[in-house]
Amino acid sequence: MNRFTLSEKPLFAETLLAEAATPRAGAYVTFEGWVRDHNEGREVLSLEYEAYEALAVKEGNAILCEALDRFEVLSAQCAHRLGRLEVGNVAVIVAVTAEHRDAAFDACRYIIDEVKARVPIWKKEYYTDGESEWVNCPRCAAHAHRHHNHAHDHAHPRTAR
């Protein structure tokens, strides 16, 4: 089972849990991205997500399919928030079930890495000093580019683990 969704309304992990539950699953791993009160040394007040919705849903579902394909998982879902968010709000949730925890952790990690790198969603941060800025991560941009040029190379450069 896979499903990538975009939502203007607050996200709750319970929503994904209902779809994920199956008697075969022994492991359920979730990742939530929360709006932090700081980024790159600046104090964040709020932020705004904007998506190219048609392609974001398509690419998001492609990532979930890849995860189902590569890892021994039973379900993989991702929900991403759009619009204005405050500090502490949930920006994204990834939820994965598997028989065993190895696959659940690996797939959850894969999905959030790929979503951040490839799904056409943009973030504008609003700072406490009144300024605002479109945020982009050069590493992700480089990754997306590589992915684009070499469609069969999905490896993602992880930061130090």
Place this chain on the structure above:
Amino acid sequence: MNRFTLSEKPLFAETLLAEAATPRAGAYVTFEGWVRDHNEGREVLSLEYEAYEALAVKEGNAILCEALDRFEVLSAQCAHRLGRLEVGNVAVIVAVTAEHRDAAFDACRYIIDEVKARVPIWKKEYYTDGESEWVNCPRCAAHAHRHHNHAHDHAHPRTAR
């Protein structure tokens, strides 16, 4: 913040979420262990957890402290269920917050691996054929032993990733 708890009552991730939330956190990773309908090729009907409570809480909290010490995380919690559980019930929840997802994933994984290997909790499985058995994982037993003999070697042999 760290807290290891044992509970005779059903576990809900929302309970841990309330303690975990902080404006500094950008990543929230949870692991849930669910009762599967099968194990080692046998059909599971239900199971029973029993703990040496005083030492389980002590060892569980020690593991959470180790996680806070080794990884750049803001909070680490674990709740473990005791008593009779049915298929689909939540047996254990680990919840970790961090500024960044690398540390949150690594710490969550560390905690569940160590809890399974070291915390004095026992599981009896009841099968659909009417039999029952105390389950133990030889790999975990070997790990616990090694941990005991070499207090400074916490490395855990992970299964193929």
Place this chain on the structure above:
Amino acid sequence: MTRNVRVQYFGILREQRGCGEESRETGAASPLDLYRELAGEHGFSLDPENLRVAVNDEFRDWDSILAEGDKVVFIPPVAGG
């Protein structure tokens, strides 16, 4: 030869363009030619090598051929999650 294309803008490109969408008669044969034409006109700050491009809601090569009625979207570095 010219063709009509529809261009959608998101994020920083939408702000630099001052609108989210435009229709355009263009002589550009490829998305790359089209982006250069638009960047010259509107002063877009991003280099094509920092962008990706989608045509009709599919990622597309920069040097593919544009057709009449295509919807073209230039994709700045993404920042979801």
Place this chain on the structure above:
Amino acid sequence: MTRNVRVQYFGILREQRGCGEESRETGAASPLDLYRELAGEHGFSLDPENLRVAVNDEFRDWDSILAEGDKVVFIPPVAGG
């Protein structure tokens, strides 16, 4: 020299012993001696090398010295999570 100790049993050891706790006057000096004494008496199936031992709610070496009033727990392979 003998001492009084309290022994608690969990899991498979509790089932094999048929009770969760007992008090005992023993000549065993260490947890290992005590376990051998009990295993001989009750037919415990587990070898000490597959167990750990705790004294007064702390993990303890098998060859440490038992004291009067100690609470001893033999810990079968754990299976939480």
